[in-house]
Amino acid sequence: MTRQRHSPAAVTAAGAMSPQAAQPVDLLVTGATVLTFDEANTTLSDAAIAVAGQRIVWIGSSREAARRYAATTRLDARGQVVMPGLTDCHTHTAQQFLRGKLVQLSRRGRLRMPPWRHYYLPYEAMLTEEDIRQSGLCAYLAMVSVGTTCFLEAGGPHPDAMGEAADAVGIRGVVAWSTIDADDTVPPSMRTTRRTALRRTEALMRRWSSHPRVRAWPALRQIMVCSEALQREMMALTKAHGARLHTHLAEGAYEVDYALARWGMRPAEYLDSLAVLGPELLAAHSVLLSVEEMERYVDRGVSVAHCAFNNYHVGVPRLLEMIRRGVPVGMGTDGAGAWGPLDLFQVAHAARIGLQLVHGTPNHYRGVISSEELLAIAVRGGAKVAGLEGETGVLAPGRLADFIVVDVDAHDQYPCHDPLFAVASNTTGAQVRSVVIDGRLVMRDREFLTVDAKAVRAGLDHHLEGLMRRYDVALRS
Numbered sequence: 001m002t003r004q005r006h007s008p009a010a011v012t013a014a015g016a017m018s019p020q021a022a023q024p025v026d027l028l029v030t031g032a033t034v035l036t037f038d039e040a041n042t043t044l045s046d047a048a049i050a051v052a053g054q055r056i057v058w059i060g061s062s063r064e065a066a067r068r069y070a071a072t073t074r075l076d077a078r079g080q081v082v083m084p085g086l087t088d089c090h091t092h093t094a095q096q097f098l099r100g101k102l103v104q105l106s107r108r109g110r111l112r113m114p115p116w117r118h119y120y121l122p123y124e125a126m127l128t129e130e131d132i133r134q135s136g137l138c139a140y141l142a143m144v145s146v147g148t149t150c151f152l153e154a155g156g157p158h159p160d161a162m163g164e165a166a167d168a169v170g171i172r173g174v175v176a177w178s179t180i181d182a183d184d185t186v187p188p189s190m191r192t193t194r195r196t197a198l199r200r201t202e203a204l205m206r207r208w209s210s211h212p213r214v215r216a217w218p219a220l221r222q223i224m225v226c227s228e229a230l231q232r233e234m235m236a237l238t239k240a241h242g243a244r245l246h247t248h249l250a251e252g253a254y255e256v257d258y259a260l261a262r263w264g265m266r267p268a269e270y271l272d273s274l275a276v277l278g279p280e281l282l283a284a285h286s287v288l289l290s291v292e293e294m295e296r297y298v299d300r301g302v303s304v305a306h307c308a309f310n311n312y313h314v315g316v317p318r319l320l321e322m323i324r325r326g327v328p329v330g331m332g333t334d335g336a337g338a339w340g341p342l343d344l345f346q347v348a349h350a351a352r353i354g355l356q357l358v359h360g361t362p363n364h365y366r367g368v369i370s371s372e373e374l375l376a377i378a379v380r381g382g383a384k385v386a387g388l389e390g391e392t393g394v395l396a397p398g399r400l401a402d403f404i405v406v407d408v409d410a411h412d413q414y415p416c417h418d419p420l421f422a423v424a425s426n427t428t429g430a431q432v433r434s435v436v437i438d439g440r441l442v443m444r445d446r447e448f449l450t451v452d453a454k455a456v457r458a459g460l461d462h463h464l465e466g467l468m469r470r471y472d473v474a475l476r477s
Helices: 062-068 093-098 101-106 115-125 129-145 159-169 194-207 228-240 253-263 267-273 291-300 308-314 319-324 344-363 371-385 419-425 453-476
Strands: 023-035 043-052 055-061 069-076 080-084 086-091 148-153 172-175 214-216 245-249 281-285 303-306 329-331 403-407 432-437 440-444
Touching (some): 023 062, 043 062, 069 440, 080 371, 080 419, 086 281, 086 329, 086 371, 093 101, 093 115, 101 453, 115 453, 129 148, 129 159, 129 432, 129 453, 148 159, 159 172, 159 194, 194 214, 245 267, 253 267, 291 319, 303 319, 303 371, 308 344, 319 329, 329 344, 329 371, 344 371, 344 419, 371 419
Parallel strands (some): 023 069, 023 080, 086 148, 148 172
Antiparallel strands (some): 043 055, 080 403, 403 432, 432 440
């Protein structure tokens, strides 16, 4: 890989090749080090990627690309790495504007526990459709800026507004309602009947079924606030539509205590008794699992979203065991309201430290898991959890053109002997320069091409002030 300093990647008009001499494509990226993230970790130097429509049609040498293709748009990526985009497998769009808010509240007095009941639900309950649209614009621009090309929403109010924001930004994603039907203490706007929850979830899935990038899945908030009937029937709905069912599971001691006191079973055992624990289930967090529950995850093929920033606050996740035993795992941020960063590079770094401290350091063992393997989980594993295995997560002809261009030539990254090491161990989302989603340049050299980011930010600043005033009033009431 060349070490010479190059100008930032720039988009120019198509080259001088005549249309008769070369095959037309929509986008041609040249000069890059391409990390395919296939099983063999194939790396190509001075490589090019040709994109037609939504898909990659060719990957090869930049020299050959100049002869083969005439592109409408060209992206010079010399001195940079091209890799698949990352998938955030568990996020909360509705909580985007709560970034740091609970810490601010904690300085005024002790927070009430658990936060999801005393702070997140009251906040989501007061949000309007426009609040969610603004939250979505803020969240999805942030995601793209740090290399996330797909997100899986955990469930919140006004999911159509989430979808509209995702469509405007150009990101790929899955939106979902938050469904609660079994707790009268939950704010009324967050509570619904079983029948209504099922009806509106199915209608949401149908509305977004033909969109090229945005889909909708069913979601259950938590076992404490969802009836047995809702959980059974939501899984039946999930299977009928070939979707995934997103929920929080084994996230706190309060949840384990609740399940044991009410049903005499731990949370995963309870869901298994309802026939909800299966390959269609995406169980976010999954921290406090017994040995028996872990066996059920393996046997049933449950998918997991590992949110490293939060999970190690809860307990010791069985993440290494999940990975080694073939449980489908992706990385999640848990949204800006829970911790802050929406940067999956940082989540993977945090997971590496957590696994080393738990499984390596006590045994004087430094080889627990590599940063490269954990980043692959955020890339390839995330694609699988999202139901996009074979479509995203690996760069190859025929795959969807969802990829990012990463700078590995910054002062803190020099020298770059191994580009895979650089992106796995020494990169954060701040080094992402350009982003392609569904074959479309969404961000070029840190400039958004789909929306006017400055205008969006001005609108967010104006909206945020009034929203936080309303929230402060809601907490006092």
